[in-house]
Amino acid sequence: MALIPYALTRPFLFGLDPEHAHELTLGSLARLQDTPARCLWTQARVQDPVTVAGLRFPNRIGLAAGLDKNGRCIDGLGDMGFGFIEVGTVTPLGQPGNPKPRMFRLPERQALINRLGFNNEGLDAFLANVQRARRFRAAGGLLGLNIGKNAATPIERAVDDYLIGLAGVYPHADYVTVNISSPNTQNLRSLQSDEALDGLLGALQARRAELAAQHGRQVPMFLKIAPDLDETQVGVIAATLKKHGLDGVIATNTTLAREAVAGLPHAQEAGGLSGRPVFEASNRVIRQLRAALGPGFPIVGVGGVLSGEDARAKIAAGADLVQLYTGLIYRGPELVAEAARALARKG
Template sequence: MSLIPYALPRSILFSLDPELAHELTMGALARFQNTPLACAWGAKRVEDPVELAGITFPNRIGMAAGLDKNGRCIDGLGALGFGFVEVGTVTPKAQPGNPKPRMFRLPEANALINRLGFNNDGLDAFVANVRKARFREQGGILGLNIGKNATTPIDNAVDDYLACLNGVYPWADYVTVNISSPNTKNLRELQSDEALDRLLGALQARRVTLQAEHHRQVPIFVKIAPDLSEAQVSVIAATLQNNGIDGVIATNTTIGRDAVKGLQHAEETGGLSGAPVFEASNMVIRQLRAALGPRFPIIGVGGVMSGADARAKLDAGADLVQIYTGLIYKGPALVTECAKALKG
């Protein structure tokens, strides 16, 4: 189990600018992963194997994409006890993201707002980092999350996703198609029926080629927003099935602010994550499960702050659960707490 109680590092990190705290944490993880110092945060993985989309996950709790955009800390995150780790979002070319400041804490609500905008070092650097990681050799499952560059017109978005799929395919246990970040202009337009059908059709066709080339089929998941009507969720569900997509991740951050009205930073633009998105994401999970039937893989994410919250995702219809903001507020012990709550 982790040697350092989280209260102390949290108090130090929360005294710093949120993005600086993030960079320092990720830098330390990258530097000290796979060294004896990893015992300071490491935990034994809870064994609770489950098969989904043809993959055997060691347990049901995963790290959501966005924390490690460049895939630098896969082993450091894996050491926390996650059954699976998802890194990215990666874009074909490196890009700085949106202007700073672009991360804001709302501690009264156990929430964050970010408008990072897919800041990352680009596909080549990402793949180089992924190839160095040992997490998969140690039985962990690795998801690679792909997106489009901010400067790529939305009409040409398919080209960016195909370039990323080509690059990550040999190294991924599954690939996630991110069409739901609110921080890249017009990106969420790809959730509309015609645009989504075109994108997923192109990705599925390319996967057929890649499967023959690499002699393995890598599942494709799609990550959607919580800010969708039931009718939109229904159309997305049908489009996923019609294009042979393997699973869905629900949900990304929300642009809604009702749950944090009046709090400092509540009016900052960007995606709101953490406890306030919990119920919205659960509603989308329930709608997806009703539309997709009992066997279609769903990964639930959004607002998990406890083992009971993780269990509620399963009750809503998810098969697996991811965390992100909860890890920042509650610390490494949350991983084991959730894995135990989801076991059996």
């Protein structure tokens, strides 16, 4: 084990345009993940097993969706010590996403703004990558596959895209995440409202029952929601999750709010804000979900985890598991072990 201190790598990466730094890092991970060079970022996985939604997670820290949209680096990322990794969002067809620049750092607040818009290579390429990954799962790591809709699909036909995604990823997933909370696909978040959500989850649940019979295995299905919801909206979502037998909820995606970054460079860029400024909003939604869902319904807490203490706060708010993305950009792989250890110590 020879982890390179991230403090040495970060100044170089932060000297590059954010999306370029991202591509360079993922490209290197993809190239090197099956070579001895992987010892450069490998650290022991904290063993703190917990069973959630019928799945045995080796520890409670996971990688949030969107970092590895095409599932190219599952084994390399797994070497950082995550108990679970969520890849995607994948859409049925490949699409370029929004024009660049579309990713911005706000280092004063340990935050990012992105409006990538589900740039990805599409379902076929994604599934080929997912099937190539072996080491992470062989070591007990769990894989979440996150599905969305193509930008060109009208919102009235969104269900079709989710059904295609569900059927495609089903045989390869430990769990499936239905992402209806990206702010960067027009009208996507309207699927969180009452009737639209009822229709979507009803259709997905029916299809899942067929897939479960076909594959002889019921794969848990999670819904990922936004932080920009009031208590009434959270309550309606909670009731709809239960009505359709969803297995869990991931809270939250990025926020449209800008109060916490007002006046800073890039604060007015369109897109979703992540990192420290979404921490409290996401914790509020987790608390409201826990109150509405009662004990026992799985909640994955995500948004602004930058330390072990932050991970503990997610659990205290009512989450069973914790994911992170922006924290990895600011703190590096060391954060994964720190957060997993923090949860293991406190039980």
